[in-house]
Amino acid sequence: MQSSVDVLSAALIVSTSWLIAVRYIASAVKWLSFQSLMLALMTSAIAYETHRVELYWIALLTLVIKAWIIPMILYRVLKRVGINRQAQIVASRDKLILGVLIMWIIGYYVIPTGNVLGGSHIFLAVSIGMLLSGVLVMVTHQKALMQGMGLIVIENGLFLAALSTSLGMPLLVDIGIFIDVLVVVILIAFLTLRMDEEFSSMHIGKLRRLRG
Amino acid sequence: MTRLLPFALLGLPLLTAAACGLISSARWREVVHIVGTLLSTGAVVWLVSTVMTRGPIADNNGFFLVDSLSALLLIIVTLVTLTGALHSIGYIRHDALHGELSPRQLRAYYTWFHMFVATMYFALIVNNLGIVWVAIEGTTITSAFLVALYRKAEALEAAWKYLMLCSVGIAFALLGLIFLYSSAQTAYGPGDNRLNFIYLIHASHGLPTSALMIAFVLVLVGYGTKVGLAPLHFWLPDAHSQAPSPISAMLSGALLSTALYAILRIVIIVHHTHPSALVTGLCLAMGLLSLVVAFPFLLLQQDIKRMLAFSSVEQMGILLFGVGIGGEAGLLAVVLQMFNHAMAKSTLFMTAGNLVQQYHTKQMSRMRGVLKGSPFSGTVFVIATLALVGAPPFSLFTSEWALSAAGVSQGHPWLTLIFILLLAALFGATLYQLGRIVFGRPTSVKLPATSQWSLWPLLIPLCFVVVFGLFIPAPFQNLFHSAAGVLEGRLL
Numbered sequence: 001m002q003s004s005v006d007v008l009s010a011a012l013i014v015s016t017s018w019l020i021a022v023r024y025i026a027s028a029v030k031w032l033s034f035q036s037l038m039l040a041l042m043t044s045a046i047a048y049e050t051h052r053v054e055l056y057w058i059a060l061l062t063l064v065i066k067a068w069i070i071p072m073i074l075y076r077v078l079k080r081v082g083i084n085r086q087a088q089i090v091a092s093r094d095k096l097i098l099g100v101l102i103m104w105i106i107g108y109y110v111i112p113t114g115n116v117l118g119g120s121h122i123f124l125a126v127s128i129g130m131l132l133s134g135v136l137v138m139v140t141h142q143k144a145l146m147q148g149m150g151l152i153v154i155e156n157g158l159f160l161a162a163l164s165t166s167l168g169m170p171l172l173v174d175i176g177i178f179i180d181v182l183v184v185v186i187l188i189a190f191l192t193l194r195m196d197e198e199f200s201s202m203h204i205g206k207l208r209r210l211r212g
Numbered sequence: 213m214t215r216l217l218p219f220a221l222l223g224l225p226l227l228t229a230a231a232c233g234l235i236s237s238a239r240w241r242e243v244v245h246i247v248g249t250l251l252s253t254g255a256v257v258w259l260v261s262t263v264m265t266r267g268p269i270a271d272n273n274g275f276f277l278v279d280s281l282s283a284l285l286l287i288i289v290t291l292v293t294l295t296g297a298l299h300s301i302g303y304i305r306h307d308a309l310h311g312e313l314s315p316r317q318l319r320a321y322y323t324w325f326h327m328f329v330a331t332m333y334f335a336l337i338v339n340n341l342g343i344v345w346v347a348i349e350g351t352t353i354t355s356a357f358l359v360a361l362y363r364k365a366e367a368l369e370a371a372w373k374y375l376m377l378c379s380v381g382i383a384f385a386l387l388g389l390i391f392l393y394s395s396a397q398t399a400y401g402p403g404d405n406r407l408n409f410i411y412l413i414h415a416s417h418g419l420p421t422s423a424l425m426i427a428f429v430l431v432l433v434g435y436g437t438k439v440g441l442a443p444l445h446f447w448l449p450d451a452h453s454q455a456p457s458p459i460s461a462m463l464s465g466a467l468l469s470t471a472l473y474a475i476l477r478i479v480i481i482v483h484h485t486h487p488s489a490l491v492t493g494l495c496l497a498m499g500l501l502s503l504v505v506a507f508p509f510l511l512l513q514q515d516i517k518r519m520l521a522f523s524s525v526e527q528m529g530i531l532l533f534g535v536g537i538g539g540e541a542g543l544l545a546v547v548l549q550m551f552n553h554a555m556a557k558s559t560l561f562m563t564a565g566n567l568v569q570q571y572h573t574k575q576m577s578r579m580r581g582v583l584k585g586s587p588f589s590g591t592v593f594v595i596a597t598l599a600l601v602g603a604p605p606f607s608l609f610t611s612e613w614a615l616s617a618a619g620v621s622q623g624h625p626w627l628t629l630i631f632i633l634l635l636a637a638l639f640g641a642t643l644y645q646l647g648r649i650v651f652g653r654p655t656s657v658k659l660p661a662t663s664q665w666s667l668w669p670l671l672i673p674l675c676f677v678v679v680f681g682l683f684i685p686a687p688f689q690n691l692f693h694s695a696a697g698v699l700e701g702r703l704l
Contacts, residue, residue: 131387135380147376154383161387165394169342170404176346177386183353184379191360191372198365207369210450 008042009126011035012160016133016153017100021093025085025145029074032149036066039156043163054171062159065178070152070185074145077189081196088142088203096140103132123164130157144195144202148188155181214269217259218276221286221333224252229326233319238308242301245322249297252329256290259283264690270339272414273405277339280694280703285336285473287691288551291676292465292558293329295669296458299562300325302663303458306569312362321361321456328354328462332470339408342393344474345386348438351467352378359455370447370454377447378438385434385474388427395423409477413701416485424482425490431478432494438471441498441532442505445525449509452521453574457565460517464524465558465673469550472531476699479535484701495536496627502529503634511641515574516564519645520557523600526638527553533631534615535699542618544696548611551692552599552680555673556608559596563589566666567649570659576645581654589662590650592670597646599677601639607680 015035022028040063047055078085089096107129134157137150155177162169169177192202199206228248235241260283263269268279278286304321307313313321331354335347352375360371389407396406399418405411416424433444440448452460482491506526513519531553534546566589571579582590599606602613612635619628684692697703 131383138376138380144372151376151379151383154380158383158386158390162390162393165390166397167402169390169393170340170407172404173340173342173346173407176343177349180346180349180353184349184375187353187356187375190357191368191375194360194363195368195372198363198368204372206365207372209366210369210373210454 005042005045005123008038008045009123011038012042012126012130012156013104016130017097019149019153020096020100020133020137020140021089022087025087025143026075026078026083028087028146028149029071029078032074032152033067033071035153035156036062036070039159040067042160043168046163046167050167052167055168057171058168058174061175061178065182066152066156069182073185073189074149077145077192080193081202085143085145085202087146090140090142096136099136099140100133103136104129106132124161127157127160127164130154130160133157142203142205144192144204145188147204148185148192151184151188152181214259214262214266217255217262218269218278218337220255221252221259221337222330224248224255225326225330225333228252229323229330232322232326236315236319238315238318241319241322245297245325246301248326249294252333253290253294256286256333260286260691264687264694270410272408272410274339274408274410276337277409278337279698280691281473281476281698282336284547284551284691284695285469286333288469288554289329289332289336289466291673292462292554293332295558295562295672296462297325298669298672299461299565299666300456300458302665302667303456303562303565303569305663305665307456317361317363321358324354324357324361325459328358328459332466335470336473339410340405341389341409341412341477342407344477345382345389348385348435348471348474349379349382351470352382352438355451355455355459355463355467358459359451361456361459362454367454370450374447374451377444381437381444382434385431388430388434388478391423391430392419392427395419395427409481412481413484416481419485421486421488424486425488428478428482428491429494432475432498435471435475436498439468439475439528439532440502440525441528442502442525445502445505448525449518449521452524452561453515453517457517457561457568460520460565461558461561464521464561465554468524468528469554472528472550476535480699480701483538492536492538495532496624497536499529499531499533499536500627500630500634502526502532503631503638507634507637507641510638511644513645514576516568516576516579516649517561517574519576519642520560520564523638523642524553524557527557527600530612530615530635534618537615537619537622537624537628538700539618539622540696540700541614542622543699544692545611545614545618547692547696547699548680549608549615552607552611552677555676556596556600556606559592559670559673559677560600562666562670563593563596566662567593569666570662576648579649580652582649585654585659586662588667589670592674594646594650596674596677597642599681601642602635603639605681607677610681 019031040059043059108125111125134150134154138147195202231244263283331350356371356375393407437444506522510522602608
């Protein structure tokens with residue numbers, strides 16, 4: 001049981017690290033979907049182990065909303081603006097990979113040792129790493145859609161943090177967060193499409209009118 | 213009946229939003245919009261008076277929590293919303309007439325307006341801090357749609373920055389809440405009520421100090437982004453200047469206070485159990501930093517709405533500084549200041565909206581002689597600005613004075629001195645900006661008249677600013693005192 005959860009968290013690390021360095025935005029959407037799928041599997045594995053019924057519901061919601069609906073919305077937006085859009089980054093790919101590695105290391109060392117917060121140390125470290133990597137995606141990428149995906153990686157990291165420290169937030173809170181994330185993605189889609197209409201690009205370098 | 217009131221607070225705006233989305237006649241939509249706003253205003257007044265007479269709705273396991281602190285915030289949000297709703301009619305009609313908004317955008321405006329109000333009410337009346345987070349994130353989403361309403365390049369930019377920065381910021385607040393939740397579970401065993409405010413207040417003695425501190429810092433940084441505290445304020449001037457003016461007023465008057473409320477809840481928990489120098493120090497430092505950062509931007513600003521936005525950064529800094537000062541007198545001053553700022557700033561944003569529509573520019577250098585050019589809006593703008601900077605005899609003078617006095621008596625004389633000097637500098641900067649648009653010859657072209665809907669509602673918040681400087685009626689005094697009591701941790 002433990003080993004399957006370990007494999008899944010390794011998959012989370014890999015998917016997050018790859019997402020930052022993709023060439024095409026379309027493949028980032030796929031990696032994001034894969035990441036959410038891994039989270040859903042992990043949740044159901046933990047649900048099986050701890051016999052908590054509501055965790056199965058959360059796993060199902062993760063599967064439906066995060067692994068299916070959200071990537072679908074992003075993919076549709078991408079189809080509208082052109083599926084071959086490439087990601088644009090401010091630094092070279094190897095530097096980004098190095099950056100992500102540093103995030104994982106920070107995640108590992110920043111976690112308070114001992115059992116102050118409860119839960120498992122290593123998963124919390126992975127979740128902090130994911131959160132920081134998500135921020136790194138948002139900072140280093142120039143395309144609006146990629147920044148949006150960075151936000152979802154952050155959300156996934158938070159989800160893992162809650163799962164690893166306290167077996168998920170209270171059910172109502174979790175459902176609320178799912179709704180929030182879904183609407184945020186719809187808003188991201190809306191804004192990206194408008195930006196593409198207005199500037200014929202979703203490069204955030206175009207957003208430089210408001211200063212001072 | 214009382215049990216149902218909180219549901220009405222959520223249901224009425226949501227129903228109004230749905231109705232505004234479905235009705236296609238512009239006239240009927242306005243009627244529904246006004247009736248819906250009046251009904252929810254009535255519900256809030258009813259709920260607040262119930263809470264004040266019969267005591268708070270505060271069960272350990274209850275879904276809702278309405279104490280006098282929430283009551284105060286509900287009153288603030290409602291007054292700003294009521295004014296904004298009435299002002300919207302004139303403002304939006306003007307933009308529709310000039311072809312800046314299509315019929316579809318009109319419909320979207322009123323729908324999101326009420327969704328926005330519903331999420332703010334929601335954040336203020338729930339017990340579970342996780343749900344408060346969900347609601348605050350909800351306010352970001354609903355108001356981002358409103359910021360993007362005009363769909364111009366600048367509006368899109370403002371909405372994008374707003375959504376991204378606030379969502380990332382608030383993610384850290386959620387991390388803080390996750391830590392709080394898990395430490396409560398470690399200490400007291402699993403349970404769904406472990407994030408309830410009432411539970412945490414009574415149980416937090418058993419929580420490790422380190423967990424509480426981590427949670428506090430993360431929450432302060434997270435919600436601090438939303439409050440617009442420096443150095444996390446970068447989205448604020450953009451969003452406030454690009455949104456339609458009634459929405460700017462609500463963002464500044466109602467939403468910033470609501471986000472601050474979310475921080476205050478954690479501050480109460482921490483103070484209640486482990487009063488710590490870290491909490492006080494962080495609040496004082498971030499408060500003063502916001503004042504410092506706001507000053508140059510306020511002084512050099514050309515855009516009237518951005519100028520007001522930086523003044524909001526300043527005001528939020530004052531409030532956080534006051535939270536750091538603490539003590540009975542300090543917190544009472546914070547409560548007063550929060551109310552007064554919401555009233556003065558919402559008046560200013562809506563008046564600025566009128567002026568922008570009349571002069572067709574946001575540049576202050578091109579708005580000259582507003583007192584002659586636009587007598588009603590101009591006069592209101594001057595009075596509200598004087599009130600905002602804390603000139604006597606207006607209500608903000610009282611609260612800023614009380615805050616400084618509390619600062620000295622609580623043992624921070626040097627910081628209070630810096631605070632007063634910064635206030636004086638900001639006073640000068642704001643008055644300088646006011647002088648730019650008041651003096652000078654008015655433009656020779658005759659300015660278009662403003663709709664009555666955009667003028668008279670401004671007197672609602674202005675009344676409070678003017679009257680409360682002279683005397684505060686007993687029910688409000690009661691409300692302010694007991695809200696400060698909750699902040700202090702006395703009346704729990």
